[in-house]
Amino acid sequence: MDIHPHWMRDGAGPLYQQLYQYFRExxxxxxxxxxxxxxxxxxLSQxxxxxxxxxETAYHQLLAEGYIESRERSGFYVVEWEEEIVGAEPRARSVPFLPSTQRAGTKPDAHGEQIVPIRYDFHQARVDARHFPYDLWRRYSNQxxxxxxxxxxxxxxxQGEPVLREQIAAYLQxxxxxxxxxxxxxxxxxxxLLIHLLCCLxxxxxxxxxxxxxxxxxxRVVFQQHGFPIIPIPLEEDGIRLDALEESEAPLVYITPSHQEPTGAVMPYAKRTRLLQWAARTGAYIIEDDYDGEFRYQSKPIPSLQGMDQAGRVIYLGTFSKSxxxxxxxxxxxxxPELLRVYQEQLSEYDQSCSRIHQETLALFMKSGQWERHIRRMRTIYGRKHQAMLSSLQAAFGQRVRIKGQNAGLSMTVEVPSALTPEELASRALSAxxxxxxxxxxxxxxxxxxxxxxxxxxxGLSLAEIxxxxxLLAQVWxxxxxSG
Structure with a gap:
């Protein structure tokens, strides 16, 4: 069918929302x-x-609200619904007229300037969805x-499905x-959410x-919202400054020792030992967030703090969000042990927040051996992307920037010598x-x-996109x- 929306010249809002409103009405x-x-x-885009x-965004909004359905290999179709749900009188269309300068996907910002669509997004938490094992995941979900x-x-x-907790415990060991x-x-x-539970403890x-x-x-924002005072501890090249931590007399410390967020520093074995000795001596608890500990590219991962802990002072956190x-x-x-006892006494009435279906699917995925195969495959893929990022930065900027935190994780930090603020540099990049x-x-x-x-x-980027x-960023910046 042909679509000929009668755009209104005085309308406003993002283009996808205008198109969504047109179809909805x-x-x-x-x-x-x-x-x-x-x-x-x-x-339709042409x-x-x-x-x-x-x-696509307009269609997915219609899909989310139940106006249309997606049929495999066929497309999007308008669903059947009861007449009285619609209402007696259709509302006037509110989709504005689109000047030709905006129809290529750009839109004006608050100052009327055109913003170019995002072509390259260097978000630090994006993962490679192209290599997700869709067929295997679907098979275990159906099972x-x-x-x-x-x-x-x-x-x-x-507390979580025992079958998955068993697999996680075996994998972590x-x-x-x-x-x-x-x-x-x-x-x-x-x-x-896990930090929220710890705040409750x-x-x-x-x-x-x-x-x-x-x-x-x-x-940090979760601790603050629970009313916990925060003491910032400065960093050294190999992680948190232990002398400043001791001087703080804090009974609780949150750290990311395997790939410090955001600098990427990796805490060496000797410093981990001194940190554990401090916790055992003072009775402090260490929250060890090992959020992307699976990914190191030039050496084997250093053992976790928790695995070195002999005094029961480490709370270990991990996630499947990156892996x-x-x-x-x-x-x-x-x-x-001591905190587990308190958890079971005080928080046993909290319902589990993770989908039980996803938990059991993941348990089957891990039990079959596919999880470890996936990690090995992704470590190779991310290793190539890591090298592509490092090579691209060095080729484009040379010695003018300082690269930190390479050789681990899914991101690296880059210091840029410029008189502009970070926000101004980000704005220049966004314009491209x-x-x-x-x-x-x-x-x-x-x-x-x-x-x-x-x-x-x-x-989340391909080698070519990196x-x-x-x-392109070097040309803009x-x-x-x-001089660096």
């Missing part, structure tokens, strides 16, 4: 009747001179959803040297929390269709003399760079 008024197949994304992303396994439809174990029993593993829908004392400076702001997919929302923590991420938010108090720094993620994106 046409469907509600039954001018597009149930059962109608909507135009293909490519065809017809209306809109980007494919704009059309869980058999008629004889009806129990999966009900509430599960509040083998891969990260973590001493974990099935009973000591607690599952949660993301690291922030410590809420009576509400202790001061020491955190790396800079550090992971996503965890598998963030959308399955499964993270885990391993509690030391490149999204970069300043580390400003990682600081509780950002020092005035700190050069602009950015976290460059490479997990090279092309960095080359070069006029604003100092």
């Amino acid at each position: 046409e469907i509600q008024s039954r001018r597009i009747p149930p059962g109608t197949r909507l135009p293909a994304v490519r065809a 017809s209306l001179l809109l980007s494919k992303t704009t059309v 869980c959803m058999q008629l004889e396994n009806r129990e999966i439809l009900y509430y599960g174990d509040p 083998k891969a990260r040297g973590v001493h974990a029993s099935t009973d000591a593993v607690v599952l949660g829908a993301g690291t922030q 410590f809420r009576l004392d509400r202790p001061v929390v020491a955190m790396e400076e800079p550090g992971y702001n996503g965890v 598998l997919l963030p959308s399955i929302r499964i993270s885990y923590m391993v509690l030391p 269709g490149i999204r970069v991420y300043p580390t400003t938010k990682k600081w509780l108090t950002s020092p005035a003399e700190q050069p602009p720094a950015f976290q460059f993620g490479f997990g 090279e092309e994106g960095i080359r 070069t006029p604003y760079l100092g």
